[in-house]
Amino acid sequence: AQSVTQPDIHITVSEGASLELRCNYSYGATPYLFWYVQSPGQGLQLLLKYFSGDTLVQGIKGFEAEFKRSQSSFNLRKPSVHWSDAAEYFCAVGAQNTGNQFYFGTGTSLTVIP
Amino acid sequence: GAGVSQTPSNKVTEKGKYVELRCDPISGHTALYWYRQSLGQGPEFLIYFQGTGAADDSGLPNDRFFAVRPEGSVSTLKIQRTERGDSAVYLCASSKTGRRIDTQYFGPGTRLTVL
Numbered sequence: 726a727q728s729v730t731q732p733d734i735h736i737t738v739s740e741g742a743s744l745e746l747r748c749n750y751s752y753g754a755t756p757y758l759f760w761y762v763q764s765p766g767q768g769l770q771l772l773l774k775y776f777s778g779d780t781l782v783q784g785i786k787g788f789e790a791e792f793k794r795s796q797s798s799f800n801l802r803k804p805s806v807h808w809s810d811a812a813e814y815f816c817a818v819g820a821q822n823t824g825n826q827f828y829f830g831t832g833t834s835l836t837v838i839p
Numbered sequence: 840g841a842g843v844s845q846t847p848s849n850k851v852t853e854k855g856k857y858v859e860l861r862c863d864p865i866s867g868h869t870a871l872y873w874y875r876q877s878l879g880q881g882p883e884f885l886i887y888f889q890g891t892g893a894a895d896d897s898g899l900p901n902d903r904f905f906a907v908r909p910e911g912s913v914s915t916l917k918i919q920r921t922e923r924g925d926s927a928v929y930l931c932a933s934s935k936t937g938r939r940i941d942t943q944y945f946g947p948g949t950r951l952t953v954l
Contacts, residue, residue, distance in 0.1 A: 729881075757940040768843070768930065769882070769945040776940070815881050819940035826872065826895065827943060829881030 727752045727820045731830035738806050739838050746801040746833050748816030757819035758799040759827065760790055764812045772814075775799060786810070811837045841865065843946035845931050851952045852921055860916040860949045864933030871914050872943060873906055874930040882930050888914060889938070921953045 730749045738744055750756055757776055761769040773784025780792040790801045799816060813834050817827040844863045852858050864871050870889055874882035884898040888908045896906075903921075908914040918925055928950050932943035 759942070761945070766947075768947040769932075771942060771944070774942060817881075821940045825870065825934075825940055826884040826887055826898070827874075827882075829874075829883070831879070831881050 727818055727828045729816050729818050729828050729830035731814075731816055731833050733833045734831070735834045735836070737836040737838060740808050741805050744801075744803045744806045744810070744835070746814050746816075746835070748799045748801065748830060749797050750799065750816070750818045751797065752818050752820065754821075756792075756799075757821070758790075758792060759817040759819065760784065760788070760799075760801050761815045761817060762786075762812045763815060763832075769815065772801070806835075806837055808837045808839065811835055843931055843933055843944055845929075845946040845949050847949060848947065849950045849952075851954065853954050854921060854923060856921050856953075858918050858921055858951065860918075860929050860951070862914045862916070862931030862933075862946060864912065864914070864931070865944055866912075868933035868935055868944075869911070870934045870936060870941070870943075871908060872932040872934075873914070873916050874932065876928045876930055876948070878927075885916070885929075918951075921951075923953050926951055926953045 728751045759774045760772040775792045813832045815832045816830045846861045872887050873885040876882045886896040891911045903919045906916045928948040930948045932945045934941040934943045
């Protein structure tokens with residue numbers, strides 16, 4: 726069965742520091758992977774996605790993620806965090822053999838301290 | 840262009856009542872999805888429409904939940920005999936095509952509170 730694990734429930738970083746949010750997935754075929762960000766009271770905004778090709782993908786707001794098949798991971802990174810990055814981050818895997826639904830992790834809450 | 844819109848943004852109801860939640864997808868998107876997000880959790884799939892038909896409703900928790908998309912655009916999620924456990928944020932998403940994995944664009948959600 727498809728599943729996504731985000732091991733870190735909450736992360737705190739200082740403004741200007743680097744960031745890495747972890748995501749591990751379980752899926753029997755080639756995964757379609759996504760990172761979304763959710764600010765309080767807002768919907769989910771797509772940061773980036775991986776379908777195929779280059780395993781390092783660039784997204785909006787300076788984020789990037791690397792697909793590592795051998796580790797079943799799709800970790801999100803940012804070299805220098807801004808206070809406005811404080812939000813909830815969700816990793817998701819798309820499952821084409823089950824109606825194209827997305828399976829989401831439980832999210833990682835990011836706090837940025839000045 | 841306009842994104843996915845959902846109304847109402849908040850809905851408070853009493854246990855046992857009937858509610859309807861509306862989703863207006865991005866124009867031209869053929870696929871529409873409903874998810875439910877409980878506090879502290881990621882969104883969980885409820886139902887997926889390809890055009891007017893429900894292509895996959897395996898996520899609906901029970902027969903109190905029903906959704907329609909009669910003209911292949913706007914969708915309504917209907918919950919009968921609401922229970923306190925139905926309290927959650929209901930998210931709608933749309934994608935250009937549902938015939939393969941495609942980026943889903945989410946609306947702001949409807950926060951449902953059942954007292």
